[in-house]
Amino acid sequence: MGIKIGLFSGYDPRPWVMKDHAEHDIAVLERLVATLEETGRYQVVWPGRQRSGWDRLCYTTQLAEAYAQELAQTEVVGVVNVHQTWTFPQTSQKVIANYAQLLKAKDATARPRLVLLSIQDTTVPGMVSGMATAGAYTQNGQSFCHVYGDFDDPVTLKELYAVLDMFDRRTKVEAQVREVVQGLHDVHAIEFGSFSLQMPTTRINQEELTKRWGITSESLDQQVFLDRAFSMFQWAGTPGRSAVKKILHPEVAEAVAKVYDAHPEKFSVISDRHTSRDKYALQVAMYIATRDIATERGASAVTIKCQDECSGQYATCCMATSFLGNDVDMNSRPKKVIPTSCETDMPTMYTQLFLHRLSGKPAGFGDFRYVKTDRRNKKEETVLAIVNCGQHPQYYAGREDDSLAEKQAATEYPGQEHFYAAGGAAVRMRTAGDQDVTVA
Template sequence: MARIGVISFSDGRDYVHDGIREFIATTEDKLVDRLTAAGHEVVRGKEIVATNTGASAVARQVAAAGVDLTVFHYAVWAFPHFTMLAAGATPGPLLLLSNIDPVQPGMVGMLAGGGALDQIGREHTRLWGDPDERALIDKIGVQATASAAVAALRGSTFGRIGGRPMGMNTAVANTDQWQSVFGVDVEEIDQWEIVRRSELADQKEVTRAREWLETNAAGVHYDGKKLTPELLERQIRSYLAMRELIDEWNLDFSGIKGQPEMTQYFATMDIVEAFLNDPYDWNGPKETHVCATEADMDGALTMQLLKHIARTPVLFADVRHYHADRDIWDLCNSGQHATWYAARSDDPLENLGKVHFYPEVFFFPAGGASVHHLAAPGQMTLARLTRRGGNYRMHLMLGDFETYDDETNTQLMRQSTFEWPHAFARLDAKADDFLSRFGANHIHAVPGDRRAEVRAACELLGVELDEFTRG
């Protein structure tokens, strides 16, 4: 959850403030209690703002706590210049919140303060209602989560391992624009570092990892050519090499070019990408590390934003095929789906029990294991940052992952590339509209309906929202 600052404002006349101080404090107590019960950490202003000096001092105190969102709370009429002074000392996102008490004109105070902020061009969000209404607390949570996600991007570093893959322009972004819009730096690292460091990996851990996969997966299907224990170990070594690079260069998220050099002459990065995106590996639970195949920069950036919003692994896939007879899409890409999506279980073994490691297909002569599974059913939010005329936009839609009987699942998967991971998605988008407007070959997803948080994040970032619906 997020860290939320709460600052309450009052009337600047001493005799009025003295008469309403207790009412403001009681209302603030209820707001803080409800936000805390919803799982947020709340930082309260050290006092109710009733003077100009207090406005600046309290705002600096709350800002110093590193809050993701600051709520300006209006339980009563408040002098508008207090809002202006507090906003001047608040560097992050603002939410103005008023009560709906007919006796105390908090709504008037919010409108007066908000109008003054509008006059100077200070962006903010406004909400109103009773803190006892769960819908209001949820709306505040949406703004706070989006603010936290955007703040987490700023100052982060993306590790770009390799360059543009196979002429894929949509996988490459302008690093100056990334810094300007998102506050993200890019560290360029050659793929040779994976090759070089993989040779230095600890053989004991490599062996233990291979045996863990052989024991716990639904199957490791060695064929003596494209998939051997040695090739699987090479992929595991590559994973350990990437973990070293992540730690050494302090990478927050990354992408690996892979094609064509690694996939033709070394090994595919499927194991690497799947387990970096997973919340576990053979050493136990771990933090997920967003890693995009084909070094897809905007794809990785979308995934990192979704990760901070949903706090789950994020799916990466090609928009591979549309089954018009069923109105479903096969979202499929070599190795990229985290194994967590096989069952979306907190138990790694339950997920791995649905995962097969097959020999790579003819596209990848270097061989290695392809990470095959079918994503578990459930509601999903699907999104993708793309650019139009140099400006960022966020494609956004709701959908559902579906599964069928075993025979149907297999028959559908074999219509594309069976050995790769699949997700059968029924999208809240018309096929003609989607194919006419969607600006990339890759798409990303997280469980549940997180559209409200994505919308709020786009507003904070100044990114155009391009939402798909069936309407």
């Protein structure tokens, strides 16, 4: 039968409009319903189907209430609000407002999944009415998608189908999303440092998160993990600023041997940016220190302010941010994923946490830095660079199903002296194409 989709048209109730245009626009709805059902993918719940005359259009308050009731009772996956030749914003708004309240009566967290389908024709009011209705939904805080075009155009229909199929996918993961939301009370976040680079977008209202979801957090100075990292070495002079005489921590020694000593060329892939053995060892120690502190304090997620307290004095924190969020450490041992962001970016940290809990996989973090579309070839190719100064879980090297050895072979550690006074190694890799990636 396909997925169950609601459909209606909130219509202009003026008598002359009804007389001159209603029959035409009812025919438009009938063709659209038939087109959707002929795909075999959709079961259309059109409240007007069982009605006669103009009542096949929703043009009164009473009809709006009845339409909303039927959409709620049939438990549609999503609703298509159609704007053909003549439509009216308020009647559409009335249907969705009533429908939303009926959903909330059963489940306080429920929200309508809504798509507006508007005719793209400047000679009739339907397009403008669709825009005005969208404005009304926006004022009411109702989220929606909006598709414009000719209702018989395959391109328009393809766009509509994509939205409806997205609604279906959302329905299928709804139980999982609820489980994640209901488990937010067990989240505890650690912030090492605060308010990096004076960027307000990295801030979040932690008190509101605690009040609403039970999420707790604490802020620690970077020196807390630096002191622990320094204790993993015997230093020739000032800890963190002098040569390493001896590595005291076995995990650090193992990582240096397996990664640096076995593949020193990976740390010189950019000719003028070489990372020393001691610097990499300190970065590994910073990872171990933050990991252990997070474990001891029961942290679900971590964010680290690297600049300039660490990057300008001792080393960048890229090993920590990359491997905390990975499912395997640099010594090839499986580990718990602790979603981690750079520069105390709290919204990003929580986004990574949500993606991880939904997927069970590591979540990366980067900036949209570069997009290039090559149209010279027959096959159009677009390259999107999602980059950061150095933090990416190694999970994203190559293809998702590549072996650990293949991912490790595809990972490089270029130096960062060009950017940061203290330097350090980044974690650089290339993700293979033709894979589905969720970007949030």
